[in-house]
Amino acid sequence: MPRDPRYDILFEPVKIGPVTARNRFYQVPHCNGMGHQFPAGVAAMRGVKAEGGWAVVCTEECEIHHTSDVTPHAEARLWDEGDVRVQARMVEAVHAHGSLAGVELVHNGLSSPNRYSRAVPLAPSDQICEAYDPVQARGMDKSDIRDLRRRHRAAALRARQAGFDIVYCYAGHGLTLPMHFLSRRHNRRVDEYGGSLENRLRLFRELIEDTKDAVGDRCAVAVRFAVDELIGPDGITAAAEGREVVEMLAELPDLWDVNVSDWSHDSATSRFTEEGFQEPYTAFVKSLTSKPVVGVGRFTSPDSMVSQIRRGRLDMIGAARPSIADPFLPKKIEEGRLEDIRECIGCNICVSGDFLHAPMRCTQNPTMGEEYRRDWHPERIAPKTSDDSVLVVGAGPAGLEAARALGRRGYAVTLAEAETELGGRVTRESRLPGLAAWARVRDYRLQQIQQMPNVEVYPASRLDAGQVRDFGFPHIVLATGATWRGDGVGRKHHLAIPGSDADHVFTPDDIMAGRALAGPVVVFDDDHYYMGSVVAEALVARGAAVTLVTPAADVAHWTHNTLEQHSIQKRLLERGVTIVAQHDLASVGTDSVTLACVFTGRETQRDAASVVMVTTRAPNDILYRHLRADPQNLETAGIASVTRIGDCQAPGIIAAAVFAGHAFARDFGTDIDTDETPFLREGAGHSRF
Numbered sequence: 223m224p225r226d227p228r229y230d231i232l233f234e235p236v237k238i239g240p241v242t243a244r245n246r247f248y249q250v251p252h253c254n255g256m257g258h259q260f261p262a263g264v265a266a267m268r269g270v271k272a273e274g275g276w277a278v279v280c281t282e283e284c285e286i287h288h289t290s291d292v293t294p295h296a297e298a299r300l301w302d303e304g305d306v307r308v309q310a311r312m313v314e315a316v317h318a319h320g321s322l323a324g325v326e327l328v329h330n331g332l333s334s335p336n337r338y339s340r341a342v343p344l345a346p347s348d349q350i351c352e353a354y355d356p357v358q359a360r361g362m363d364k365s366d367i368r369d370l371r372r373r374h375r376a377a378a379l380r381a382r383q384a385g386f387d388i389v390y391c392y393a394g395h396g397l398t399l400p401m402h403f404l405s406r407r408h409n410r411r412v413d414e415y416g417g418s419l420e421n422r423l424r425l426f427r428e429l430i431e432d433t434k435d436a437v438g439d440r441c442a443v444a445v446r447f448a449v450d451e452l453i454g455p456d457g458i459t460a461a462a463e464g465r466e467v468v469e470m471l472a473e474l475p476d477l478w479d480v481n482v483s484d485w486s487h488d489s490a491t492s493r494f495t496e497e498g499f500q501e502p503y504t505a506f507v508k509s510l511t512s513k514p515v516v517g518v519g520r521f522t523s524p525d526s527m528v529s530q531i532r533r534g535r536l537d538m539i540g541a542a543r544p545s546i547a548d549p550f551l552p553k554k555i556e557e558g559r560l561e562d563i564r565e566c567i568g569c570n571i572c573v574s575g576d577f578l579h580a581p582m583r584c585t586q587n588p589t590m591g592e593e594y595r596r597d598w599h600p601e602r603i604a605p606k607t608s609d610d611s612v613l614v615v616g617a618g619p620a621g622l623e624a625a626r627a628l629g630r631r632g633y634a635v636t637l638a639e640a641e642t643e644l645g646g647r648v649t650r651e652s653r654l655p656g657l658a659a660w661a662r663v664r665d666y667r668l669q670q671i672q673q674m675p676n677v678e679v680y681p682a683s684r685l686d687a688g689q690v691r692d693f694g695f696p697h698i699v700l701a702t703g704a705t706w707r708g709d710g711v712g713r714k715h716h717l718a719i720p721g722s723d724a725d726h727v728f729t730p731d732d733i734m735a736g737r738a739l740a741g742p743v744v745v746f747d748d749d750h751y752y753m754g755s756v757v758a759e760a761l762v763a764r765g766a767a768v769t770l771v772t773p774a775a776d777v778a779h780w781t782h783n784t785l786e787q788h789s790i791q792k793r794l795l796e797r798g799v800t801i802v803a804q805h806d807l808a809s810v811g812t813d814s815v816t817l818a819c820v821f822t823g824r825e826t827q828r829d830a831a832s833v834v835m836v837t838t839r840a841p842n843d844i845l846y847r848h849l850r851a852d853p854q855n856l857e858t859a860g861i862a863s864v865t866r867i868g869d870c871q872a873p874g875i876i877a878a879a880v881f882a883g884h885a886f887a888r889d890f891g892t893d894i895d896t897d898e899t900p901f902l903r904e905g906a907g908h909s910r911f
């Protein structure tokens with residue numbers, strides 16, 4: 223289909239200082255859990271974005287010097303000449319598709335405890351490092367400032383040598399030295415770098431001027447600036463100092479990349495924000511500068527993007543997560559294939575890669591992080607190797623993705639689902655408070671499958687082992703999911719919690735099914751991801767008095783990795799949920815529960831007419847076990863393989879189920895040696911490039 227002319231504006235070139243972007247799609251800097259540890263992986267991933275039509279593709283933050291070392295987080299580095307070669311590889315991958323490569327030079331100041339380099343951290347004034355390390359930063363004297371400027375300049379020159387087209391000066395996310403200087407709460411200096419806003423801005427201005435002087439002839443010099451820290455008058459606000467900074471520097475950089483900080487606000491999840499959520503903060507910037515302005519807001523809809531441009535809010539559509547979920551988003555708009563867009567669901571599983579120091583993964587895009595090591599491409603997959611047909615049982619994320627990817631390979635696929643509605647857990651969970659966007663996991667795959675004549679879908683078809691055998695498909699994939707346990711077995715309890723077999727004990731499946739329960743309710747969360755908190759929210763919305771009990775120190779502890787923990791606990795407190803942290807559920811009584819302090823074991827009672835166990839799930843593997851129980855029967859039925867994938871093998875996150883479905887489809891019909899590592903490794907003993 224030809225492109226809708228309404229979207230033509232998105233494909234206009236944009237001049238950025240001495241360089242020109244071929245369209246308005248701009249992949250802003252984003253970390254990826256790979257960084258300097260897996261640079262070949264990063265280069266391949268960025269190259270795919272360029273191939274997918276992003277006119278500008280940036281690095282993650284790129285440390286300029288060993289005094290800015292955020293180990294164990296793996297970011298980019300341009301500390302010295304050795305890093306130039308590494309970064310050049312990423313630049314080449316981006317240039318190969320006609321895009322511009324940007325590098326986000328950073329000094330993290332008091333946010334770098336320098337665990338690897340052991341350098342003394344630097345700050346505007348003596349103070350504690352922001353990480354919970356027992357490490358303090360040294361207030362910089364004038365010679366430190368001169369050194370910093372020289373080092374930043376040297377890194378800019380290395381960036382140019384590596385071939386970058388856009389070089390950033392970075393004052394964002396509250397984690398960067400220029401931001402620390404700008405901030406009244408960090409900068410207590412009495413010299414010309416402290417006091418007035420003009421003084422606090424001096425270092426940032428100097429860094430921009432130095433960078434322009436060093437590389438501005440060939441490279442655009444971009445600024446990333448958080449116009450609002452969302453902490454009120456103690457910080458930078460769009461109404462006051464954020465605006466004044468843009469006024470004071472207006473024409474100095476070649477491009478303004480603006481957002482809010484901290485990172486949890488900038489990368490807020492769909493549970494807490496809508497598409498375009500940053501506009502109220504960043505909208506003013508364009509009125510103060512003639513230079514191109516880039517901003518983000520989890521943009522996946524071309525109409526929203528066009529609206530940003532037409533209404534004079536942005537010149538370029540910045541994206542991190544939408545480009546992760548669909549590296550080919552620009553191409554799909556360009557080619558009029560909107561129905562093929564894989565929209566980001568705003569879950570921040572990608573972000574968790576940075577915190578967990580592992581290559582990022584994406585719920586929607588199972589090829590993310592696999593471009594180099596498994597040679598997976600988001601839009602290409604090998605054709606089928608036989609005419610074998612496949613029966614996929616279960617249309618949750620694992621089954622849907624297996625059917626979609628097998629279908630793309632050309633296999634004849636039959637997808638059978640017990641329920642009338644497809645989507646499995648994502649359909650159920652998307653009805654919980656704040657999780658509506660998660661239905662996109664189902665919608666994208668269904669949309670794709672519906673276009674495939676070789677994939678047939680049968681809802682309302684619960685299959686048993688006899689039926690599966692009778693159908694006569696040679697290959698069976700079981701994606702039958704998992705069921706929440708009601709007995710409390712999980713991390714804390716390896717045996718059932720006493721009293722958990724009572725009728726007033728429920729599970730998240732019961733809540734999602736809309737079962738009525740009496741209050742007050744105790745939710746026992748030994749899962750520590752989102753489910754306990756959304757169940758509590760759902761119950762409060764139904765009018766119940768809710769207490770959330772968790773053995774962890776805070777609610778939904780794992781969501782620190784998705785930047786949500788603070789927002790989740792705040793929301794529960796604001797909605798009146800009572801939180802009892804660092805307590806175990808010792809037993810369930812008829813109208814109360816017994817809690818035990820995780821440190822002392824001291825027991826207390828709490829009223830509970832109902833209890834919801836949010837602990838672990840049991841795989842729905844009965845069908846698998848029945849089929850595998852009788853190999854002779856399988857052989858007679860002509861069944862060559864029975865494979866279980868996703869939650870019915872081992873319950874996990876949705877991203878893992880999608881990955882399992884995809885991996886099955888990729889590997890199907892190929893010879894896999896399960897003793898071999900299934901991907902290329904980088905690092906010690908392994909070639910990087």
Ligand code: ADP
Nearest residue numbers: 616618619620640646647685702703868869879
């Ligand atoms: P996953 O995350 O692994 O994809 P889900 O729980 O989301 O798992 O999806 C599993 C799907 O399998 C559910 O929609 C469920 O109704 C379906 N299912 C389970 N058992 C059967 C069966 N015997 N026949 C057909 N569908 C089944």
Ligand code: SF4
Nearest residue numbers: 566567569570572584
């Ligand atoms: Fe979007 Fe989630 Fe993928 Fe991140 S992991 S890009 S938030 S869908």
